[in-house]
Amino acid sequence: MGFRTALPAAFVAIVLGCAPALAHDYTAGGLAIAHPWVPETAPGARAAAGYLEITNEGDAPDALIGVESDLPRTMLHLSEDRNGVMTMSHVTRVEIAPGETLTLAPGSYHVMFMGLTEALSEGMTIPATLAFEEAGRVAVEFHVEPRKEEAAHDH
Numbered sequence: 244m245g246f247r248t249a250l251p252a253a254f255v256a257i258v259l260g261c262a263p264a265l266a267h268d269y270t271a272g273g274l275a276i277a278h279p280w281v282p283e284t285a286p287g288a289r290a291a292a293g294y295l296e297i298t299n300e301g302d303a304p305d306a307l308i309g310v311e312s313d314l315p316r317t318m319l320h321l322s323e324d325r326n327g328v329m330t331m332s333h334v335t336r337v338e339i340a341p342g343e344t345l346t347l348a349p350g351s352y353h354v355m356f357m358g359l360t361e362a363l364s365e366g367m368t369i370p371a372t373l374a375f376e377e378a379g380r381v382a383v384e385f386h387v388e389p390r391k392e393e394a395a396h397d398h
């Protein structure tokens with residue numbers, strides 16, 4: 244155990260080779276925060292969407308109420324299909340009931356990073372802070388990973 248935890252992260256990454264979705268998790272209060280990631284962006288893209296899963300393993304409800312980063316604007320968005328038209332709205336609070344998982348994923352809730360000045364490519368990270376009503380502020384890192392087909396989300 245001591246041997247494993249003493250390994251630097253870079254060494255672990257090399258041993259695992261090109262595993263694209265190296266999981267990285269966080270906990271805060273009763274919340275388990277899994278694998279914040281951002282698909283690579285095309286050159287010239289000004290915005291990128293961030294995804295992750297948040298599970299409330301506690302006994303009380305909590306809510307995601309904001310997200311911040313060093314980019315000019317960062318906010319929570321919800322993509323919805325309304326009668327065949329994809330719409331996107333800014334949301335300011337998403338409740339997470341005990342035992343429930345909030346999934347930020349393509350076509351649903353996502354973190355919108357706006358004001359990019361360079362393309363995001365695999366291996367880059369975006370430091371960000373998630374704000375929760377009960378668990379408080381949690382620093383995480385979004386890992387830039389290869390774009391999957393269903394992750395197309397440009398605006």
Ligand SMILES: [Cu+2]
Nearest residue numbers: 320331353355
């Ligand atoms: Cu968006």
